[in-house]
Amino acid sequence: MSTISATFRPPTDLWRDVPILGRLWLAFPARLRLSIYHFIWWAADRIYGRHLTTRVRRILPGIYLKYGQIKASEPHAMVLLRRHTKLYSSIALDYIPHELHPRYNLPPIDVAFLLMTAARGQRLMDVEHTLEPEQITTIGLDLRQYLSDMHNIPNPYKYGLCSAAGAGLDALLFGNNDLPTSEDIRSFHAWLRERMGRHWPVMQPRVQPIFSKYDDQQPVFSHGDLSEDNIMVHNGRLSGLIDWETAGWMPPYWDYVLARWHYSPACKTIVRLAIPEHSDRERYEMIVSAGVSRGYDPANFDSFETTDVI
Template sequence: MLNAGSLSCWMKFRIWLGERLYGESSSRQVYYVVPRKVLKVRCHRTELEAMEYAGQHTTIPIPTVYKAYGKGDYRDLLLERAPGQDLEMSWRSLTAAQKADIVRELAGYVSQLRQLHPPREGVVGSVSLGSGYDHRLGSRRFGPFSIAEFHKYVRRDVDLESWKARDETVAQVHSRSDSYATKFTHADLSPSNIMIKNGKISAIIDWEFAGWFPEYWEYTKIYYGFRDWRKDFYSEIEHFFTVYSEELDAEQAIWAVTGPFDYEPVATVVTALQQRRDIDAKAKG
């Protein structure tokens, strides 16, 4: 059901007509309104800020924002419809050389993001250093944090000593929080968010998680929700990206005992304490 109260009756009619003429998109947030434009509803303002920032400071192909409807934290965005087909759908039809070329191109764009300078070093948050968001950490916004505070949040306040019984790597990575730089990060570079046309990247979409994160976050997030049939995609990532093997091991250890629901608000302090005890017990194995 459309949840876009800031839209005019005319735009709602265009959405209704677009669904009949062009079909429905695979996302409940996105609606086709004309052949080359889409409406993405309920976008936090930080997604728009991230798109504008990356568009101004890199050569990454990002869909043009034609108009933002609404005020406050959430907007409905009228966007250019990214040309081509997403990499998820086209990957199997590509040759080995084409796959390597595309991931090499992707790595070049990520390198541009990583060369940008944060407003304040060591702070994890949105592009403007406001609160951040990443579905890896549930549905609520978080921070801004120092990297040490972010790591504590990631492990749900469970003491590092509890992790040592299960996996030393978590303690090793999180205990050196001060050694990591913060880098501008898309944070959702799955093949479904990479559009391809004529063997080149035509757009990178879905910037809702983008912000300043520890330098390894872009790499480890690519592996979140691992898909076995993406193995050759991951193999190319290993060739062209900066690899953070230890940090990935630490993240995978945390993924094994937590899920997005563990980061949701809880009803009482007692419930929060019990949740922490449960994760602590899992961490100890």
């Protein structure tokens, strides 16, 4: 999966969306900033140890450096959020994509450094055991307003459905490759129907009502991965969302379908409170359609009435 799906906005445009110190840092050449990031990462590996799962390190109070296969959609989403809303999240300070050349003549890998501010609060997964039922309800209602404001972020690109960077969208539910851009929701559903191929006659009664309901609606800016590790909480209230690599303009049902709540009853309650207009049947049938589009037989999936995965 290519990580540099679109070129990040030039620093001259980014400057108006970062704090003053960030603007001063962006005045240095990208090659110099990249060298410093490499040195910081190298030094941190030797001080704290190298771990394959380590993607983010705190390098200053309130400042984090993220490294790896980071899609351009993540900093783009942060910029759009800061530019068009007053919602809380991390602030993208710098993003430098480059190629990593592995040993043994292996092909180069697209990687990037992302410099960003810390998000306020703690992950829901770290505090949910301390939350009272009324606090969980409050967080769900906070998230409802957060998503409502987020949905109004305008799309500056020529594609109706695309990532925050204007390219293909990362949606692991549909496979390891990015979803292609689409002109509108109807076109996306046509693509999905084509992907289901010979299984479409079986799937049509299950998903055509959903397709027909949303075909003519407008895409909304979506996070694409609501989960207990991406919802931030502070003092019993929602304090923001993190990890925006999956963000983009998608059908209104997108955040409900792609939410990950299987191991967190609190997250399940919060998302259901935040997005009450969408049904578990829609969620399940779209999950099944994603599986069928990846080559699975519909017979492998239970009906909505008998499933226990929702």
